[in-house]
Amino acid sequence: MHRTIWPTASLRCLLALTATLALCGCSQVHPEPELLVVNALNHQADAWNRGHLDEVMEQYWQSDQLTVTSARETVRGWANVRDHLRERHARAPQDGRLRYERLNVEPVSDDSVWVTGRWTYENNQVRESGTFARLFRRIHGRWLIAHEFLTGPPDDEPSAQ
Numbered sequence: 001m002h003r004t005i006w007p008t009a010s011l012r013c014l015l016a017l018t019a020t021l022a023l024c025g026c027s028q029v030h031p032e033p034e035l036l037v038v039n040a041l042n043h044q045a046d047a048w049n050r051g052h053l054d055e056v057m058e059q060y061w062q063s064d065q066l067t068v069t070s071a072r073e074t075v076r077g078w079a080n081v082r083d084h085l086r087e088r089h090a091r092a093p094q095d096g097r098l099r100y101e102r103l104n105v106e107p108v109s110d111d112s113v114w115v116t117g118r119w120t121y122e123n124n125q126v127r128e129s130g131t132f133a134r135l136f137r138r139i140h141g142r143w144l145i146a147h148e149f150l151t152g153p154p155d156d157e158p159s160a161q
Contacts, residue, residue, distance in 0.1 A: 033113050034105040036143045037136050041100050041115070048098045053089055057082050061137065061144040068148040096123035100132075111138040112146075119152070128153050 040059050047055030057078070060066055064077045068084070075084045103117040113136045120129040130152025137146040 033107060033136075033138070033143060037105055037113050037115055038103060040136070040143055040145075041103065041117075045098045045100055048089070049096075051089065053082070053085055056085060059145055061139055061146045063146075066146060068150070070150045070152070096121055096126075108135075112136065113143065119150070 044056055044059045047053070047058075060078055060081060062078045066076070066078050066081055068075045068081050075081050099120045101118045101120065103115060106114045106116075108114055115134045115136060116132065118129060118131055120127070122128070130150060132151070133149045134145050135147040136143045138144075139146075
């Protein structure tokens with residue numbers, strides 16, 4: 001019967017590597033989905049505030065299955081969502097600021113996370129706000145918005161301050 005015995009140095013090296021990974025927390029290679037999703041939302045709000053709609057769209061799943069639903073309509077497909085946001089941003093005063101608040105992140109599975117919260121857009125003339133629910137999915141290693149539900153004032157009737 002042949003038995004393989006690891007050389008002592010190799011065994012010590014393996015044990016030291018395992019202990020180091022465990023102690024420094026490196027056994028978790030990727031940050032938590034919650035942190036990644038909140039960072040994606042912050043990046044999206046910053047991009048919107050700077051008028052960089054292409055960056056805003058980077059947070060959405062580039063698929064015909066993407067849906068964005070508001071009180072008025074449902075927009076399906078990445079290109080249609082992009083066109084809708086371009087039209088919306090063209091009508092929004094450029095000195096305004098979009099914020100996301102009261103975020104609640106709930107993992108649904110290893111590859112999907114629900115995020116609910118409040119959005120607020122304001123400038124010198126208007127203050128609009130509402131709530132949202134977004135389903136983020138991990139697609140090709142990135143957390144992307146696959147479905148979005150928004151509440152708030154109708155597009156053509158901004159609320160006055």
